[in-house]
Amino acid sequence: MSIRPSRIGRRSFNLLALSAGGTLMGAVASAWAQPSRMPVYPQWRETAQRVAQAGVPLEELAPNAPDEYTVQRGDTLWGISSIYLKRPWRWPELWGMNLDQIRNPHLIFPGQVLVLEKLGDRARLTVGQGIPGTVRLSPRVRSETLDNGAIAAIPLHLIGPFLTEAVVFDTNELDKAPRVVATQEGRVMVSRGETAYVRGDLGGARDFRLFRELKPLVDPVSREILGYEGRYVGTAEMVAAEGTMAAPTSTKTGAVVVPATFKVTSNRLEAGVGDRLSPVPQQELVAYVPRAPAKPVDGRIVSIYGDGLKAGQNQVVSLNRGSRDGLERGHVLALWRAGADAVDSTTPGQRTPMRLPDERHGLLFVFRTFERVSYALILNVQDPVQAGDRFTQP
Secondary structure, eight states: OOEEOOOOOOOOOOHHHTOOOOEEETTTTTGGGGGGOOOOOOHHHHHHHHHHHOOGGGGOOOTTTEEEEEEOTTTTTHHHHHHSSTTTTTHHHHTTTGGGOOOOTTTTTTOEEEEEEEETTEEEEEEEEETEEEEEOOOOOOBBOOTSSSSSSSSSHHHHHHHHOOOEESSGGGGOOOOEEGGGGOOOOEEEEEEEEEEEEOOOOOEEEEEEEEEEOOTTTOOOOEEEEEEEEEEEEEOOOOOEEEEOTSOOOSEEEOOOOEEEESSSOOTTTTTTOOOOOOOOEEEOBOOHHHHHOOOEEEEESOOOOOEEETTTESSOOOGGTTTOOTTEEEEEEEOOOEEOSSSOOOEEEEOOEEEEEEEEEEEEOSSSOOEEEEEEEEEEEOOOEEEEEO
């Protein structure tokens, strides 16, 4: 399929983001309005400078890496990096291939043309104007552009909701949190735009997340409780604070409590009496820099987010490793399929039990970490993932 090369309006592009990371702002893209705030750490620049002197070995390139590629709306940075690199999280090598032309290594825009130059056993990536007949690879990967037109690192719709919904509490602390005590007109459940009545210490906040019962996250190996995952219901905002009013003359009490009035602003589940409230956290600027962990990691899948027993590509899982174990946002991890039990019956008169080797069959992308637990997106996988499956550094 041929395309007409778009005119390049901006020369700086994101080779950091090309390898699946770039930057995201919580669940929204507006933070990209200040890309200069994104870090470029010295070790990344040192690697890039070293690679830039000689280029990247041809064996590091992905099979059939195109000589020229025009960035399109609908691309993802992970998908583009996979076109050029066998291991797309190794962005410093790709960045080093074009170090001289990088001004802001966090942005890439539709219409920019990537040109692959090969010299001997090395390759470099540069920005070019393109020529008629540029090949557009397929299939295309669903994505969105950010507010300033930049390409997202991975499709925002995949992880955006989980940046506020996927929450791990250290203890069963929601037992003491504000709670829904009644609903509009006595309904069993209320939906978006409807009213719920709340009692408890709101701490001065007005916007809250609603959670149902907390689910303990149990380490598949040690059986230790790593934290408590809240079942996300939705969000609500306070309309009127709690107060009191004079009691009817027929009662003996001097005043009665008037619970706070809340309006449900969004919901994944219908809200009901007994649901607990937790303040909506302040949105933070999140830099997703794709990279392998600095040290070996060996852990297990704790659970599939939601009610599923197994998960596939683009679903979210919780991990039994967190910040205390060195996991960080942006880490790329390898998924392993456990080796099957087998019997060696080739020796006459003997049947020797065996366990076949584990086989790597997918990749995870860590996007949220807590002290003892992390959440990761399944980037790709060959077989369904379930609790207890193993992961390591890639």
